[in-house]
Amino acid sequence: MAEKQKKSVLVVGGGAVGAIAALNLEIGGLATVTVVLRSNFKAVNEGGYFIESCDHGILKGWKPSFVRNEVPDISAEKLNPYDYIILTTKNIPDIPPSISSLISPALPPNNTHTTLVLIQNGLNIERPFLKSHPSTAVLSGVSLIGSAETAPSIIVQDDKDRLLIGPFSNPSLDPSTSSAKAQEFVEMYGRGGKTECVYSENVLRDRWRKLVYNACLNPICAITGLDTGRIRLADQGIEGIVRPAMREIVEAAKARGVELEEGVVGTMIEIDPLDIYLSPSMLADVRKGNFIEHENLLGEPLREGLAAGVSMPTLTVIYNICRTIQWRTREARGFVEIPPKRKAAE
Amino acid sequence: MAEKQKKSVLVVGGGAVGAIAALNLEIGGLATVTVVLRSNFKAVNEGGYFIESCDHGILKGWKPSFVRNEVPDISAEKLNPYDYIILTTKNIPDIPPSISSLISPALPPNNTHTTLVLIQNGLNIERPFLKSHPSTAVLSGVSLIGSAETAPSIIVQDDKDRLLIGPFSNPSLDPSTSSAKAQEFVEMYGRGGKTECVYSENVLRDRWRKLVYNACLNPICAITGLDTGRIRLADQGIEGIVRPAMREIVEAAKARGVELEEGVVGTMIEIDPLDIYLSPSMLADVRKGNFIEHENLLGEPLREGLAAGVSMPTLTVIYNICRTIQWRTREARGFVEIPPKRKAAE
Numbered sequence: 001m002a003e004k005q006k007k008s009v010l011v012v013g014g015g016a017v018g019a020i021a022a023l024n025l026e027i028g029g030l031a032t033v034t035v036v037l038r039s040n041f042k043a044v045n046e047g048g049y050f051i052e053s054c055d056h057g058i059l060k061g062w063k064p065s066f067v068r069n070e071v072p073d074i075s076a077e078k079l080n081p082y083d084y085i086i087l088t089t090k091n092i093p094d095i096p097p098s099i100s101s102l103i104s105p106a107l108p109p110n111n112t113h114t115t116l117v118l119i120q121n122g123l124n125i126e127r128p129f130l131k132s133h134p135s136t137a138v139l140s141g142v143s144l145i146g147s148a149e150t151a152p153s154i155i156v157q158d159d160k161d162r163l164l165i166g167p168f169s170n171p172s173l174d175p176s177t178s179s180a181k182a183q184e185f186v187e188m189y190g191r192g193g194k195t196e197c198v199y200s201e202n203v204l205r206d207r208w209r210k211l212v213y214n215a216c217l218n219p220i221c222a223i224t225g226l227d228t229g230r231i232r233l234a235d236q237g238i239e240g241i242v243r244p245a246m247r248e249i250v251e252a253a254k255a256r257g258v259e260l261e262e263g264v265v266g267t268m269i270e271i272d273p274l275d276i277y278l279s280p281s282m283l284a285d286v287r288k289g290n291f292i293e294h295e296n297l298l299g300e301p302l303r304e305g306l307a308a309g310v311s312m313p314t315l316t317v318i319y320n321i322c323r324t325i326q327w328r329t330r331e332a333r334g335f336v337e338i339p340p341k342r343k344a345a346e
Numbered sequence: 347m348a349e350k351q352k353k354s355v356l357v358v359g360g361g362a363v364g365a366i367a368a369l370n371l372e373i374g375g376l377a378t379v380t381v382v383l384r385s386n387f388k389a390v391n392e393g394g395y396f397i398e399s400c401d402h403g404i405l406k407g408w409k410p411s412f413v414r415n416e417v418p419d420i421s422a423e424k425l426n427p428y429d430y431i432i433l434t435t436k437n438i439p440d441i442p443p444s445i446s447s448l449i450s451p452a453l454p455p456n457n458t459h460t461t462l463v464l465i466q467n468g469l470n471i472e473r474p475f476l477k478s479h480p481s482t483a484v485l486s487g488v489s490l491i492g493s494a495e496t497a498p499s500i501i502v503q504d505d506k507d508r509l510l511i512g513p514f515s516n517p518s519l520d521p522s523t524s525s526a527k528a529q530e531f532v533e534m535y536g537r538g539g540k541t542e543c544v545y546s547e548n549v550l551r552d553r554w555r556k557l558v559y560n561a562c563l564n565p566i567c568a569i570t571g572l573d574t575g576r577i578r579l580a581d582q583g584i585e586g587i588v589r590p591a592m593r594e595i596v597e598a599a600k601a602r603g604v605e606l607e608e609g610v611v612g613t614m615i616e617i618d619p620l621d622i623y624l625s626p627s628m629l630a631d632v633r634k635g636n637f638i639e640h641e642n643l644l645g646e647p648l649r650e651g652l653a654a655g656v657s658m659p660t661l662t663v664i665y666n667i668c669r670t671i672q673w674r675t676r677e678a679r680g681f682v683e684i685p686p687k688r689k690a691a692e
Contacts, residue, residue: 223569240666241663331576
């Protein structure tokens with residue numbers, strides 16, 4: 001009997017999350033993976049990844065089946081549509097181009113074949129695709145991996161890959177369609193046996209729960225310049241800022257119908273061991289002069305909570321500070337023009 | 347007739363404010379000034395100040411009568427007590443040593459001769475002296491100068507020196523004593539004719555009014571990394587953070603019996619012309635890795651407002667962020683010990 005046809009998977013973004021996703025899919029043997037890279041294309045294309053992983057051990061020069069430096073134009077190249085497109089890039093809707101325009105060469109607006117998988121953080125990230133690609137099944141991926149790309153093509157994974165996959169609700173599709181795709185994806189991703197990929201019916205709960213960390217600790221570390229260990233040691237870091245902020249997210253989730261478990265605030269404060277002094281993504285981004293993901297991680301849950309009548313004074317301030325920090329990066333990169341400085345003599 | 351005896355004045359802190367104060371006092375001819383310097387002692391002692399001033403023009407190599415590198419021990423040196431001691435240093439009560447211990451060699455606890463003048467920002471700064479030196483007259487100096495020390499001994503003053511002097515209330519003293527000293531000081535300081543030094547009966551109002559700027563714009567610029575021009579241009583800088591914070595100070599002042607003029611918030615937002623892109627003191631301090639003055643500038647008015655039942659959600663967050671930033675500086679300077687970072691193998 002002929003071997004079952006492998007699924008074709010396009011992974012957009014081959015950083016710390018995307019590289020491990022590509023690796024899990026390839027070793028499972030059910031998928032052929034193409035990874036689209038930007039800043040690390042040259043390094044990976046020439047020498048492959050160097051991966052030091054608690055799940056996979058040490059891999060030197062590992063490469064997925066295909067490596068590309070831009071999203072393929074399937075129409076111009078006469079390629080078959082991919083079975084899955086996985087997005088693992090940062091998601092920064094306030095900075096163009098939009099992700100939906102970025103992937104459009106590989107995903108026609110009227111697509112029904114390809115399933116989109118968003119392994120990205122934050123709330124309402126599916127909404128742009130429900131507009132631009134209403135007939136596309138979109139899956140939620142909530143990754144609880146601890147991994148970093150310490151230099152181009154060098155991936156260090158020091159905490160297990162756990163991935164929650166479930167269907168985003170889509171008013172244009174039969175729910176069973178997306179649900180079946182999610183289950184197929186879970187099977188394909190977990191087949192290699194090195195990871196924990198779980199089907200989750202309650203995507204919204206998964207996302208709100210992760211926001212207790214990502215809407216609070218993540219931007220607060222970025223603003224204060226303190227990592228997750230130091231913010232716990234600093235005067236008033238937790239009691240004055242982090243805990244009140246997390247409580248606001250728990251209340252906002254509740255007002256939107258998502259009841260998180262008691263103790264989730266304490267769990268999230270201590271989820272990173274103090275003495276690993278981890279820099280959450282937004283702190284790492286601020287230090288590198290990169291844009292931050294505050295709109296999906298904080299802006300969306302804040303707007304949802306406020307619209308539901310929840311009082312969120314701490315996160316309102318944190319969010320507005322994030323906006324000014326994003327403006328600072330835009331100005332530093334020349335996206336904003338400001339009046340010239342007055343000369344001393346004037 | 348013999349020339350009237352000049353007053354002896356000790357200025358502690360010879361930076362941007364102290365140097366101009368010393369200059370005004372010396373050119374008035376009614377005072378002999380000793381300036382105590384720290385970081386810029388060598389530069390000033392050897393070559394004097396280079397002063398570029400909108401009030402005084404350009405002065406090369408100007409020196410006050412005496413320059414010292416520490417507060418004189420008047421008992422050991424058998425010096426007469428000073429008529430005035432002016433403090434122009436930063437006031438950072440959360441970082442030892444305290445200012446009252448710093449000046450104690452020149453000011454015995456039971457002093458009645460020397461008048462203390464605090465040309466420093468913030469609220470309740472007289473309280474430590476009411477305890478340590480209850481019989482000393484203490485004056486409030488609110489300086490509206492625009493000046494900076496751009497390098498050791500180089501002073502650039504680009505906005506006029508305006509100084510409001512008035513008596514702090516002191517339960518141990520007859521109010522007329524402090525009031526007379528304040529009027530004498532105003533005469534002595536303004537005699538040179540290059541400055542605007544005004545007697546003010548309402549010290550508390552002067553201080554709360556300046557806090558509309560200093561409790562809000564100052565720390566918010568420090569936290570966001572934006573100067574006073576850029577915070578006005580940045581998304582949500584003013585409407586999302588600065589204006590709500592300033593309104594909280596106006597309400598706190600009101601609850602403490604100080605009614606500020608209508609429009610004070612707008613005045614303070616625009617008090618620095620946008621296109622000079624001024625870095626307020628706390629932003630300058632954060633950039634240099636110095637400690638910040640958030641306790642007197644923000645902590646005290648916040649505590650007073652909250653105690654009076656005012657809702658101050660914005661400033662509560664801003665204050666707690668300031669505390670974590672101060673902790674970060676303490677850690678960077680080795681004042682705080684933290685658990686060692688876990689090794690990768692563990």
